[in-house]
Amino acid sequence: MNAPPNRARSDRNAIEIKRLPWASDLNEVTIRELADVGEFLQFEPGDVVHRAHESMEFVYFILGGQLEVTVSDALGNDVLHRPLVRGSVLGLFSMALPDQSHTHVVAIEPASAIRFGLQQFLAIVPRHADLQLSMYRLAANVVRQILVIDRTLAQPSVVGIVHQSEASRSLTHRLASRFRDLEPTPCVASDDAAWPHLDGVPFRLVVEHGRPIDDEQLQAQFGEWSDHGRIFVDLTAGNTEGVLVRMLNFADLVLWCVRPDDAKAARHILGPLLERTATWRNKIRIVWLMDDDAQAAPYEPELRRLVDRDFKISFRDTSRDRGSSLRHGIERIVHHLRGVRIGLALGGGAARGMAHLGVLKVLEQGGIYVDMLAGTSAGAMAGTLYASGMSTDFVVECFKNQLRLPWMFRHMPGGGYWYLVSKYRGNQFEPMLRRYLGDARLEQLTLPIFTVTVDLVEGVPVVRETGDATSAILESINLPGLSNPIVDSGRALVDGGLVNNIPADVLVSKGCNLVLASSVTAKLEQEFMGIRANGSAPRFKLSSMFQVMMRGQMVQSFNMNAIGVQPADFVIEPDVTAFDLSAFGRADEMAAVGESAATEALPRIRELLSRLDAKLFPGP
Numbered sequence: 102m103n104a105p106p107n108r109a110r111s112d113r114n115a116i117e118i119k120r121l122p123w124a125s126d127l128n129e130v131t132i133r134e135l136a137d138v139g140e141f142l143q144f145e146p147g148d149v150v151h152r153a154h155e156s157m158e159f160v161y162f163i164l165g166g167q168l169e170v171t172v173s174d175a176l177g178n179d180v181l182h183r184p185l186v187r188g189s190v191l192g193l194f195s196m197a198l199p200d201q202s203h204t205h206v207v208a209i210e211p212a213s214a215i216r217f218g219l220q221q222f223l224a225i226v227p228r229h230a231d232l233q234l235s236m237y238r239l240a241a242n243v244v245r246q247i248l249v250i251d252r253t254l255a256q257p258s259v260v261g262i263v264h265q266s267e268a269s270r271s272l273t274h275r276l277a278s279r280f281r282d283l284e285p286t287p288c289v290a291s292d293d294a295a296w297p298h299l300d301g302v303p304f305r306l307v308v309e310h311g312r313p314i315d316d317e318q319l320q321a322q323f324g325e326w327s328d329h330g331r332i333f334v335d336l337t338a339g340n341t342e343g344v345l346v347r348m349l350n351f352a353d354l355v356l357w358c359v360r361p362d363d364a365k366a367a368r369h370i371l372g373p374l375l376e377r378t379a380t381w382r383n384k385i386r387i388v389w390l391m392d393d394d395a396q397a398a399p400y401e402p403e404l405r406r407l408v409d410r411d412f413k414i415s416f417r418d419t420s421r422d423r424g425s426s427l428r429h430g431i432e433r434i435v436h437h438l439r440g441v442r443i444g445l446a447l448g449g450g451a452a453r454g455m456a457h458l459g460v461l462k463v464l465e466q467g468g469i470y471v472d473m474l475a476g477t478s479a480g481a482m483a484g485t486l487y488a489s490g491m492s493t494d495f496v497v498e499c500f501k502n503q504l505r506l507p508w509m510f511r512h513m514p515g516g517g518y519w520y521l522v523s524k525y526r527g528n529q530f531e532p533m534l535r536r537y538l539g540d541a542r543l544e545q546l547t548l549p550i551f552t553v554t555v556d557l558v559e560g561v562p563v564v565r566e567t568g569d570a571t572s573a574i575l576e577s578i579n580l581p582g583l584s585n586p587i588v589d590s591g592r593a594l595v596d597g598g599l600v601n602n603i604p605a606d607v608l609v610s611k612g613c614n615l616v617l618a619s620s621v622t623a624k625l626e627q628e629f630m631g632i633r634a635n636g637s638a639p640r641f642k643l644s645s646m647f648q649v650m651m652r653g654q655m656v657q658s659f660n661m662n663a664i665g666v667q668p669a670d671f672v673i674e675p676d677v678t679a680f681d682l683s684a685f686g687r688a689d690e691m692a693a694v695g696e697s698a699a700t701e702a703l704p705r706i707r708e709l710l711s712r713l714d715a716k717l718f719p720g721p
């Protein structure tokens with residue numbers, strides 16, 4: 102006969118099982134039987150959970166931390182690497198495929214799991230229909246991930262929020278309030294004795310008599326909240342290293358809130374924590390609180406090295422020219438926690454790229470806040486200025502005023518092209534752009550943006566995501582013939598439209614699970630030099646070599662659109678064929694065309710977003 106279960110061990114196992122995402126539909130009887138026979142295990146970084154060339158004799162349900170699975174083929178070549186995080190299962194397929202000789206599993210950060218003997222687990226499953234259904238779902242999820250047909254991203258259940266100063270404390274309250282409208286009741290555990298009451302949100306103070314509560318109390322509280330929604334663990338960075346380590350072990354993701362003045366203090370805390378467990382970098386996000394009217398987050402390469410990604414937010418209204426991107430930063434954090442990442446690719450097309458600004462304006466006004474941008478040529482220019490936090494109306498005004506044709510060029514044949522030539526040859530684009538961007542780097546901007554240029558030395562596209570923002574634009578708009586290649590680090594860089602005019606594929610590679618694109622080259626006017634494609638008698642007009650080069654660039658972009666844009670889920674196509682390629686002075690008119698095209702596309706875009714997350718983007 103089996104020995105009676107240890108009641109304290111069983112109770113702890115039950116609490117841990119209830120916290121697993123797939124266990125929400127299990128009844129108490131099923132949970133209790135699993136808890137009675139399961140074995141709770143903890144792993145340190147480097148611990149081998151399963152060795153290749155050994156048969157799999159157990160089923161593991163991952164409770165926290167991260168394991169890494171490496172699968173090799175018969176020749177010993179690694180063919181698959183897959184992380185296992187909280188909610189993942191290891192050994193499930195052993196029930197049908199006992200040969201696991203090519204699978205190696207190791208802990209890459211402190212981790213915990215509940216383990217069952219394979220035969221033991223096989224005996225439990227048939228007795229519980231709810232457990233059978235959960236196992237089928239888990240197996241289906243594993244297959245979808247391996248086949249790369251699943252667009253879902255991780256949705257962290259336990260979210261740590263660390264405040265480098267009290268200035269960011271209201272972020273937790275705002276997130277809890279927002280998630281109260283989206284999910285089953287979110288819960289908050291905090292060391293803030295002044296936490297403002299929020300109806301419908303259970304709260305637990307994790308400090309008693311000036312000391313943090315112990316692990317057992319915290320585990321019991323999490324178990325009590327297992328039937329609720331997301332758990333936010335809200336702490337000040339002034340806690341001891343032991344408290345912060347415990348939070349990092351518990352949490353699936355950590356938002357580390359930092360004001361620009363607090364960057365040094367954050368480095369001094371995060372550095373030792375990451376020395377302890379380097380893979381915690383993958384779960385930490387910096388949240389920059391930009392309430393001081395700064396145009397960009399501080400350049401902190403050491404801090405950036407310590408974290409996986411950052412967000413920029415503001416609790417205050419900004420000036421008209423700065424736009425509202427910072428205020429929407431909180432909603433982008435909500436996207437991240439809900440497993441949504443929206444990308445927008447902006448294509449090249451000379452002055453016609455000003456239509457992208459109208460597209461961006463309509464999406465923002467419609468509550469569709471893109472999480473990442475990628476741009477080529479004019480798309481890189483419009484996108485980078487928007488990513489810096491400037492409002493679309495202000496950018497349109499800047500282009501219209503800064504690139505208005507002077508009197509002399511207005512009276513010259515092809516004057517618009519000669520004006521662009523003078524801008525390129527006189528290196529006048531750089532001071533114009535620096536007037537608005539200063540020395541800001543791409544990684545400091547409000548939104549992540551990726552700019553595309555081409556290296557003529559190796560003949561390959563180059564995607565910029567870090568470095569001087571103005572230089573990234575200049576490289577991407579550097580039209581061959583109008584300007585010499587920009588030489589940098591052994592590369593000769595020119596306009597990215599030569600190989601990837603609409604870089605939706607870049608956004609897919611960065612993890613976006615819904616990608617929109619704006620193309621101003623999807624339509625091509627069937628007329629050039631007075632010659633029309635419909636067979637009517639031509640009225641031949643002599644064009645300058647620069648007009649021919651620009652037209653050639655446009656034709657190339659028209660024919661290459663499908664290369665980069667193919668992964669896009671929806672393409673917005675403003676018809677700007679009525680505008681000359683050099684007509685930057687008509688930026689407001691082209692932006693209006695972009696607004697019209699995006700407005701027409703909104704219902705379809707909302708439908709796609711609703712399929713991705715119906716709670717976050719409810720349908721009509």
